[in-house]
Amino acid sequence: MxxxxxxxxxxxxxxxxxxxxxxxxxxxxxxxxxxxxxxxxxxxxxxxxxxxxxxxxxxxxxxxxxxxxxxxxxxxxxxxxxxxxxxxxxxxxxxxxxxxxxxxxxxxxxxxxxxxxxxxxxxxxxxxxxxxxxxGLYNKPGENGEDQQDVTGISKRELEVLEMIALGLSNKEIAGKLFLSIRTVDAHRYNIMQKLKVKNTAEMIKTAVKMKLIEF
Incomplete structure (x- = not known):
């Protein structure tokens, strides 16, 4: 309940x-x-x-x-x-x-x-x-007016997961679309957050947009 x-x-x-x-x-x-x-x-x-x-x-x-x-x-x-x-x-x-x-x-x-x-x-x-x-965040400069550098180490699959997260899909929905287990999607989400050095989904999306990893 x-x-x-x-x-x-x-x-x-x-x-x-x-x-x-x-x-x-x-x-x-x-x-x-x-x-x-x-x-x-x-x-x-x-x-x-x-x-x-x-x-x-x-x-x-x-x-x-x-x-x-x-x-x-x-x-x-x-x-x-x-x-x-x-x-x-x-x-x-x-x-x-x-x-x-x-x-x-x-x-x-x-x-x-x-x-x-x-x-x-x-x-x-x-x-x-x-x-x-x-x-509101797209094309904003990085901190201190400097452009953010591209993040290395994010795989193609992680980018796919990242794009779907940004679109508002749940882990279950992402798993269904990519033919993955929910646990695997959870792992991808965790890895993305670690690589972007963020603590939550909102920060992950903001950072990904700033770094032009995803576009809308």
């Missing part, structure tokens, strides 16, 4: 999400909050597996809430569900520690899929969010 807390200051959205998620057999909404402060109190009393939060809320917004949750409750996964569709909000959410970012017009099936994948340890961004993220 996946325990979920929802934070959103709009009653219709909040109640609609609770009803929709509680109708899923493996999901259980254990609390709802109207702002970040209230959400933190709920998490303190009964930590969920996942926090689903809006960005624009009174008292404490979703970005600050995500940052606090990441710091104090690292085992709690966070998905941002927002109407904001620009790279500033998306990048701020990622820097705060969000594990996923979806737009509020996402289909119920996509939200369900995102929750399951994030709780399983993956990152999830809706397709439009992934595109915005990549477009």
């Amino acid at each position: 996946i325990k979920i807390i929802i934070a959103d200051d709009h009653p219709i959205v909040r109640d609609g999400l609770r009803s929709a998620l509680d109708s899923i057999e493996n999901f259980h909404v254990i609390g709802v909050a109207v702002n970040g402060v209230e959400a933190l109190n709920l998490i303190k009393s009964d930590p969920p597996d996942l926090l689903l939060t809006d960005i624009s809320m009174p008292e404490m917004n979703g970005i600050d809430l995500t940052r606090e949750v990441t710091k104090k409750y690292p085992d709690v996964k966070v998905i941002i569900l927002s109407m904001h569709e620009n790279d500033a909000y998306i990048n701020n959410a990622l820097q705060a520690g969000a594990h996923g970012y979806l737009l509020k017009d996402s289909e119920k099936a996509e939200l369900n899929n995102a929750i399951e994948r994030v709780v399983a340890g993956e990152k999830y961004f809706s397709k439009s969010v992934s595109q915005i993220l990549v477009n």
Whole structure:
């Protein structure tokens, strides 16, 4: 059972999400909050597996809430569900520690899929969010204005896996397309992260784009 807390200051959205998620057999909404402060109190009393939060809320917004949750409750996964569709909000959410970012017009099936994948340890961004993220980083210079050098040692197969990860495919989906085991895909993902010297999927995609290993 996946325990979920929802934070959103709009009653219709909040109640609609609770009803929709509680109708899923493996999901259980254990609390709802109207702002970040209230959400933190709920998490303190009964930590969920996942926090689903809006960005624009009174008292404490979703970005600050995500940052606090990441710091104090690292085992709690966070998905941002927002109407904001620009790279500033998306990048701020990622820097705060969000594990996923979806737009509020996402289909119920996509939200369900995102929750399951994030709780399983993956990152999830809706397709439009992934595109915005990549477009905002593409062709940026490296640190101190210097161009990033090409990374050596990444195999052709690892590049294929990297491209599919950037497109938002899950390990299971990648395994199916490349006729590999999920364990092999996991190993490729780990090796790529080691070679790029990154700690998570979001950093891996950003670095790969900066180094022009992948293009969109």
